[in-house]
Amino acid sequence: MRFKMIDYIYENPDVVRKTLHENERDVRALQRILKEKEIKKVVINGLGSSFTAAAIAEPLLHIHSQYNTLIIDSEEFIYYEDSWIDEKTAVISVSRSGERGAAIEAMHKSKTKGAFTIAITGVENSLLAQSAEIILRTHEGSEIAFPKTKSVSTCSAMIMRLGLAFAKVEDQKAEKRIDILESIDTQISETINIADKQILKILPKIHEFTQIFTVGTCSNHGVALEAAIKLQEASLTVTRGENTAALWVGPVSAITDKTLVVILIMKEDLNLSIDLLKMVKDFGGTSIAICPKTIDVSDYSDYVINVSDFTDPYLAGLVYLPVIQLLTYYLTIEKGLNPDKPRATERLLTSLLPVGREEPG
Numbered sequence: 001m002r003f004k005m006i007d008y009i010y011e012n013p014d015v016v017r018k019t020l021h022e023n024e025r026d027v028r029a030l031q032r033i034l035k036e037k038e039i040k041k042v043v044i045n046g047l048g049s050s051f052t053a054a055a056i057a058e059p060l061l062h063i064h065s066q067y068n069t070l071i072i073d074s075e076e077f078i079y080y081e082d083s084w085i086d087e088k089t090a091v092i093s094v095s096r097s098g099e100r101g102a103a104i105e106a107m108h109k110s111k112t113k114g115a116f117t118i119a120i121t122g123v124e125n126s127l128l129a130q131s132a133e134i135i136l137r138t139h140e141g142s143e144i145a146f147p148k149t150k151s152v153s154t155c156s157a158m159i160m161r162l163g164l165a166f167a168k169v170e171d172q173k174a175e176k177r178i179d180i181l182e183s184i185d186t187q188i189s190e191t192i193n194i195a196d197k198q199i200l201k202i203l204p205k206i207h208e209f210t211q212i213f214t215v216g217t218c219s220n221h222g223v224a225l226e227a228a229i230k231l232q233e234a235s236l237t238v239t240r241g242e243n244t245a246a247l248w249v250g251p252v253s254a255i256t257d258k259t260l261v262v263i264l265i266m267k268e269d270l271n272l273s274i275d276l277l278k279m280v281k282d283f284g285g286t287s288i289a290i291c292p293k294t295i296d297v298s299d300y301s302d303y304v305i306n307v308s309d310f311t312d313p314y315l316a317g318l319v320y321l322p323v324i325q326l327l328t329y330y331l332t333i334e335k336g337l338n339p340d341k342p343r344a345t346e347r348l349l350t351s352l353l354p355v356g357r358e359e360p361g
């Protein structure tokens with residue numbers, strides 16, 4: 001049986017390109033508004049995958065945005081609102097559905113404190129969209145699968161674009177990255193085509209692990225966090241997402257022969273990743289390295305899945321993300337589970353949706 005999730009994963013390149021293209025004018029307008037309002041701080045919040053979409057873009061925001069930036073889970077808004085939210089703050093709430101209580105509440109509270117509010121959402125008439133001053137709509141189209149894939153990519157690309165828009169005029173590197181981002185859909189597409197075949201080849205050997213660790217650095221740290229959400233939501237496999245170094249300094253001790261470690265590797269973290277791969281072997285675990293063909297870790301890793309040759313660590317998360325999505329899809333169906341509607345869907349939605357609201361398709 002073919003599930004919707006795999007089609008959605010294949011739509012990634014198109015919907016990322018469309019989202020960036022359709023919002024370009026609004027992004028430039030927003031750039032001016034933030035200047036006029038003399039904004040000093042930006043607070044980005046979301047829940048679950050919408051939070052990890054922001055986490056993937058976070059390193060880029062930290063190096064380019066001229067505004068002090070805080071990225072938090074919407075449920076943690078209460079800890080920061082007194083010191084971060086005022087009339088010089090832009091609050092960006094991210095929610096594909098636009099129907100998550102905490103993200104909407106963060107927006108309402110921000111408004112009462114005079115902050116400027118922006119929604120990144122896929123649904124134009126959602127509660128979140130209704131409560132924001134500016135809406136940046138993601139263009140993933142319909143996504144009925146409960147564990148989201150293409151909309152995580154569109155939200156992340158949108159936040160990356162904003163991070164670059166918030167750069168100072170003289171920031172030449174930001175200009176270059178805008179160009180790279182504009183054509184990143186081809187790298188995403190190439191990656192999906194390569195990785196899909198490679199995952200299918202190794203699937204019989206990797207589907208029985210009961211514990212998974214996913215790790216990466218820079219934008220791939222956010223991808224590792226997203227992998228933990230996705231793999232648990234869909235395949236029901238206990239998964240921990242970490243920064244590569246954070247797994248290496250201690251938690252690596254929990255690895256056993258039941259553990260699969262998925263390491264997202266770039267040239268910047270190659271040495272660290274090789275050290276970790278060696279440790280995984282010493283502790284009896286099994287590893288998958290996700291990296292471009294230009295990086296050869298076949299001596300250290302049990303399996304390798306390739307991404308396209310992409311060399312920007314701040315944008316790379318968008319290129320590595322579909323590999324995690326494909327891995328989730330195949331591990332889920334291999335277990336005989338339905339990736340579009342995991343068993344907890346109804347129960348979770350009852351507590352996630354505001355009263356009287358429905359999950360958009």
Ligand SMILES: O=P(O)(O)OC[C@H]1O[C@](O)(CO)[C@@H](O)[C@@H]1O
Binds near residue numbers: 148229352
């Ligand atoms: O982007 P949204 O619609 O706010 O959803 C956030 C989270 O809610 C879910 O849709 C359900 O938990 C997750 O898949 C997602 O991570």
